[in-house]
Amino acid sequence: MSLLSLIFGNKPKTATIAKERLQLIIAHERNGLSSQPDFLPALQQELIAVISKYVAVNPDDIKVMLEKQGNYEVLEVNIVLPEPNPTR
Template sequence: MKRLRSLFQRDNAASADVARERLMVMISQDRLQRNQPDFLPRLQKELIEVILRYTKSSQEDIQISYHSLPQQAQLELNVTWPSRS
């Protein structure tokens, strides 16, 4: 019986650690979203529209992310360009 209990206790401890890590990730993502400026969603939409207007990229080829650092904020834009054929 002790062996069975120890097996289940280890599983509970391991799953608690996983749950704690997932919660920390969710909290950090929520904090990042709250720190975003109000104009950011509109700016992202306009950037995507301009890129689509002047290139043959699709919306799936464009990735925009926002990073808030202690002294500055950073907007990262990654575009996969279509090859010339």
């Protein structure tokens, strides 16, 4: 799986409805020398909290993946944004 496809490859056909999306990728490149614990899982919670301050996010619309690729720890967060409220 390429990171390119993470961002640009997996968007569904949007003929029926054009949802706005927010995709967040954090890659932590480790040098293998430090014993620093992986902080991405904890960071993820706070990042979503920050994003929620700017856009109303339904927790059901948040997909999170955490994986390791070689020296990289990669956190991917995909959020489908709700329709903006037209009455505002």
